[in-house]
Amino acid sequence: MKEFKADLHIHTVLSPCGSLEMSPRNIVQEAKKKKIDIIGITDHNSTRQCREVSREATKAGITVYTGVEVTTKEEVHCLAFFETFDILDAFQQYLDKHLPDIKNNTDLFGYQVVVDESENIVYEEPRLLISAISQSIDQIAAEVHRLNGLFIPAHINRPKYSLISQLGFVPPDLKADAFELTKHISIEDFLKKFSYLKGKTFIRNSDAHQPDLIGESFTTLKMADTSFAEFTKALAGIEGREVIV
């Protein structure tokens, strides 16, 4: 088994709150500089920047887990990852169908653009991406798993937009492949407060919205290679694969 440094929660220029410097090229350069092996691309309610980041990353020898940070009906932020672009596109259709038709106000929220390798704008998302989609957390988890994806409630210790802030506690029957914590709390302290989550898999990421924060927090994945199948096993903690935070 090898150990891979992974930062699995990174926003790009497509997220309204993402800095305009978060182009595919800059993200990959920064990841390279920080010796990160795997990055997760997780814009708010959109997967449309994933392909371009993957192209750039492949050139640099970095693996990308293509995903999204979905806002559920309850306003819980959840990460989801998918193995292939075809499946990612299927999930994009689901997002497009359930994202409310509220226009982005660029003065208030910033631009929501997809850029190519030369940083030309190739698409602008007219609908506000930080809205909640019209599906519940359970419905979204079910759809992610129907597509063989991985479902990870984001920054669950945060007092805003987290599973615990919005729903009070983690529903015992929620099918999550892992839970994300922020850098603000150690796993030991977290489990002292939420002992019912002992034995669950936790990951930690930067949630970077600007280049210099990439890799500020990261997760070490112990597995044979960086394939999606290996990642799935690492989160499940099986066959000698594991997550180290």
Add this chain to the structure above:
Amino acid sequence: MKVKEVAEKLGLTVISGVNGLENEISMGYSSDLLSDVMGSAQSGDIWITLQTHKNVMAIASLKDLSAVILVKGFTPDPDMEEQSNEENIPVLGTTEDTFTINGKLFNLLNQ
């Protein structure tokens, strides 16, 4: 005042938990953050929210609340409705928004 009386006086629909209609209401609490309700609602409160997840019932039960009012025509998720019946904590519905129903409820409970 009993849940039943409040439902009648404010024209609320009884969606589920009919066995809890005799529950006594002390006061009300309005919030859509379940973590906040967990920390701040008082026993006997009637809870006004737009959240329809089954965790609503778990917290209503934990905090010994008298009933839940869903605003703006929201309906409970099926497992929330189920749990309301099991816990005997009624879920009531209104098409009015939180501000309006809060105002009416406040006046009624302070009569």
